[in-house]
Amino acid sequence: MRFAPIPCAVGLLYCVLVLCSLPLGTSFPVQDEGKPGITFLEEVGRLRVGFNWRNLTCPVCKVLFTILDVALLSDVNEERVARAVGEACIRLHLAEERVCRQITELFRDDFIRALQQSLLWPSEACALLVGRSCGRFDIYAPWNVTLPRIPKPPVTPPSPPKPGAPQSRVLFLTDIHWDQDYAVGSSADCKDPLCCRNESGSPSWNQRAAGFWGSYSKCDLPLRTVENMLENAARTGPWDWVYWTGDIPAHNIWSQTRKQQLSELTVITRLIHRHLGNLKVYPAIGNHESTPVNSFPPPFVHGNRSSRWLYDTMAEEWAPWLPEQALKTLRHGGFYTVEVQPGLRVVSLNMNFCARENYWLMVNSTDPANQLQWLIHILQASEEKGERVHIIGHIPPGLCLSSWSWNYYHIINRYEGTITGQFFGHTHMDEFQMFYDEATMTRAVGVAFIAPSITTYVNLNPGYRVYLVDGNYKGSSRFVLDHETYILNLTEANRQPEGGVSSLLPTTSQHAIFHPDPNPKWTLLYRASDAYGVSSLFPSDWDGLIRTFLQDDRVFQRFWYLRHKGHVSEPCIDACKTTVVCFLRSGRYDELEQCDLLEFGGDMVSAVRKTLC
Ligand SMILES: *[C@@H]1O[C@H](CO)[C@@H](O)[C@H](O)[C@H]1NC(C)=O
Numbered sequence: 001m002r003f004a005p006i007p008c009a010v011g012l013l014y015c016v017l018v019l020c021s022l023p024l025g026t027s028f029p030v031q032d033e034g035k036p037g038i039t040f041l042e043e044v045g046r047l048r049v050g051f052n053w054r055n056l057t058c059p060v061c062k063v064l065f066t067i068l069d070v071a072l073l074s075d076v077n078e079e080r081v082a083r084a085v086g087e088a089c090i091r092l093h094l095a096e097e098r099v100c101r102q103i104t105e106l107f108r109d110d111f112i113r114a115l116q117q118s119l120l121w122p123s124e125a126c127a128l129l130v131g132r133s134c135g136r137f138d139i140y141a142p143w144n145v146t147l148p149r150i151p152k153p154p155v156t157p158p159s160p161p162k163p164g165a166p167q168s169r170v171l172f173l174t175d176i177h178w179d180q181d182y183a184v185g186s187s188a189d190c191k192d193p194l195c196c197r198n199e200s201g202s203p204s205w206n207q208r209a210a211g212f213w214g215s216y217s218k219c220d221l222p223l224r225t226v227e228n229m230l231e232n233a234a235r236t237g238p239w240d241w242v243y244w245t246g247d248i249p250a251h252n253i254w255s256q257t258r259k260q261q262l263s264e265l266t267v268i269t270r271l272i273h274r275h276l277g278n279l280k281v282y283p284a285i286g287n288h289e290s291t292p293v294n295s296f297p298p299p300f301v302h303g304n305r306s307s308r309w310l311y312d313t314m315a316e317e318w319a320p321w322l323p324e325q326a327l328k329t330l331r332h333g334g335f336y337t338v339e340v341q342p343g344l345r346v347v348s349l350n351m352n353f354c355a356r357e358n359y360w361l362m363v364n365s366t367d368p369a370n371q372l373q374w375l376i377h378i379l380q381a382s383e384e385k386g387e388r389v390h391i392i393g394h395i396p397p398g399l400c401l402s403s404w405s406w407n408y409y410h411i412i413n414r415y416e417g418t419i420t421g422q423f424f425g426h427t428h429m430d431e432f433q434m435f436y437d438e439a440t441m442t443r444a445v446g447v448a449f450i451a452p453s454i455t456t457y458v459n460l461n462p463g464y465r466v467y468l469v470d471g472n473y474k475g476s477s478r479f480v481l482d483h484e485t486y487i488l489n490l491t492e493a494n495r496q497p498e499g500g501v502s503s504l505l506p507t508t509s510q511h512a513i514f515h516p517d518p519n520p521k522w523t524l525l526y527r528a529s530d531a532y533g534v535s536s537l538f539p540s541d542w543d544g545l546i547r548t549f550l551q552d553d554r555v556f557q558r559f560w561y562l563r564h565k566g567h568v569s570e571p572c573i574d575a576c577k578t579t580v581v582c583f584l585r586s587g588r589y590d591e592l593e594q595c596d597l598l599e600f601g602g603d604m605v606s607a608v609r610k611t612l613c
């Protein structure tokens with residue numbers, strides 16, 4: 001039959017694309033892997049998800065896409081494509097059989113629809129998948145927002161507040177990733193993308209077992225750890241307000257349903273509510289809130305495929321924290337703005353509209369939901385009122401699609417006097433990214449704080465962040481003056497083998513004699529001003545700190561340790577250090593891309609994407 005070779009080819013490709021949208025250690029676009037020095041952010045890459053990107057060369061890609069387009073145009077039966085995809089995924093060992101089957105089932109509908117709506121021709125698709133050397137890519141055509149004609153007000157550099165001026169304590173939570181199926185004693189080293197679960201099986205003699213409070217492996221958290229964190233956070237208040245930047249569900253993205261996603265959203269929201277009482281919490285939407293993961297149709301998609309199921313529930317659950325006007329834009333596009341206090345406004349962005357992994361943007365990536373144009377409108381109004389603005393979101397803007405990122409950077413430049421804080425998560429690491437003046441790229445105009453995750457995924461201690469913000473008093477700048485990071489030291493929390501545990505013991509009995517601490521301590525890992533010896537944390541201070549990293553390696557190594565919440569898997573020297581420093585300087589995607597071109601740079605952009613978190 002004429003179709004005989006097609007399903008196979010389509011299958012490979014479909015799997016390639018599908019796996020691209022998953023946080024499983026893949027990247028989009030594909031970069032060469034295996035260059036020396038790609039130590040940075042490589043943990044996830046080593047998870048042995050088992051897909052070899054080198055198999056997709058430029059000519060192969062073009063042939064595949066020609067076939068795919070023919071297949072789609074001939075209205076090939078979706079069922080058939082899906083079945084073939086599953087088979088190809090299994091035969092090529094792209095993932096475990098069960099994972100392959102479930103994943104294709106989950107993605108096929110939406111994905112094929114998005115492909116059909118976008119004109120995904122071989123040259124574009126392969127430029128996207130293999131890289132710029134393999135064709136021209138216009139799907140994500142550049143676009144520009146419109147700034148009002150009102151000239152930018154003169155800039156006054158921030159200065160430290162008077163001694164004793166009031167400070168707000170802001171609790172910052174991100175990337176909870178609660179795993180409902182977390183099972184103590186299960187294998188922490190299974191083959192799936194997520195372990196420590198009921199279905200991970202028992203650990204064999206050379207494998208680790210899932211700990212009581214969490215595990216140093218590719219595992220997410222049991223509910224008790226989330227709850228313990230909230231109890232601890234509630235005790236160590238008082239807080240002025242809370243920012244919470246998303247990623248509630250676990251990384252079992254091959255088997256999630258809308259019902260489960262909503263139930264997790266509800267459980268965690270109510271838990272936060274219960275523990276933090278009447279505090280105002282300002283949430284932002286993570287890329288894991290939806291299923292399939294990263295799938296956030298912009299408002300041009302209507303009906304059952306739209307994000308309505310998700311945003312409506314969010315609006316209901318978050319109603320105690322947000323006013324009606326905010327709930328309205330939340331239902332429309334997953335973003336909103338609220339006045340936190342007189343003189344301070346928060347804008348919560350839906351960063352899924354900037355993400356390459358959101359394949360709906362292949363249909364139209366021009367300022368999805370008009371979000372950035374709306375942001376400009378808000379910022380202009382704040383500028384006129386003399387109000388300061390904090391921006392919160394999940395994915396850091398430097399990791400966004402190129403045009404989105406460029407426009408955001410442009411907005412930060414124009415409104416540098418108004419935006420005095422930017423707060424993100426998603427990478428699970430404790431880091432930051434700089435914004436410079438567009439004219440000379442030397443004067444620091446902003447910094448995006450990227451806070452560490454609550455989850456351990458991958459190989460981390462659980463943790464959370466506290467920001468100390470100037471205010472609330474008349475004329476307060478609302479700049480971040482300092483920040484603190486608290487962690488749960490898993491080694492201590494999960495201790496302790498009683499008596500000398502020998503590795504010769506049968507593993508089944510081994511975990512039974514570990515005695516977790518019933519009241520584990522969340523401890524201060526560091527305070528930024530102490531750790532780095534700086535007296536303020538203005539954008540120029542972070543720029544100065546980057547220079548210190550280059551001059552004094554001890555300071556950089558300290559940063560590297562803190563970046564992993566005190567649980568470092570790999571050292572970072574030479575090329576790794578160069579790329580990390582480049583990352584920190586590059587709050588804009590095209591800048592970040594340049595990090596890959598550094599003489600000994602690893603694949604920074606793809607490496608960052610690998611975490612996809
Ligand atoms: C956007 O603006 C920049 C500079 O203002 C310009 O160089 C670029 O060509 C514009 N892009 C589009 C698509 O209009």
Ligand SMILES: *[C@@H]1O[C@H](CO)[C@@H](O)[C@H](O)[C@H]1NC(C)=O
Nearest residue numbers: 180181182183184197198199
């Ligand atoms: C794990 O699976 C077993 C048997 O299938 C079941 O009895 C148990 O309740 C499950 N545990 C969890 C935490 O779901």
Ligand SMILES: *[C@@H]1O[C@H](CO)[C@@H](O)[C@H](O)[C@H]1NC(C)=O
Nearest residue numbers: 109110257258303304305309
């Ligand atoms: C809407 O889509 C979801 C997920 O694709 C599906 O489970 C559900 O049955 C659909 N509902 C309707 C009314 O079509």
Ligand SMILES: *[C@@H]1O[C@H](CO)[C@@H](O)[C@H](O)[C@H]1NC(C)=O
Nearest residue numbers: 363364365366367368369370
């Ligand atoms: C994409 O969306 C933008 C803004 O909503 C719109 O102006 C533009 O016409 C759309 N492009 C296409 C090709 O539909």
Ligand SMILES: *[C@@H]1O[C@H](CO)[C@@H](O)[C@H](O)[C@H]1NC(C)=O
Nearest residue numbers: 489490491492525565566567
């Ligand atoms: C965690 O505890 C272990 C064991 O006490 C200790 O060796 C390690 O340094 C601690 N880690 C941090 C980040 O404090």
Ligand SMILES: CC(=O)N[C@H]1CO[C@H](CO)[C@@H](O)[C@@H]1O
Nearest residue numbers: 051052053054055056091092
């Ligand atoms: C289908 C295919 O070509 N698979 C190959 C992918 O790459 C690995 C290692 O380079 C080969 O072993 C596979 O045969």
Ligand SMILES: [Zn+2]
Nearest residue numbers: 247287426613
């Ligand atoms: Zn994320």
Ligand SMILES: [Zn+2]
Nearest residue numbers: 175247426613
């Ligand atoms: Zn995450």
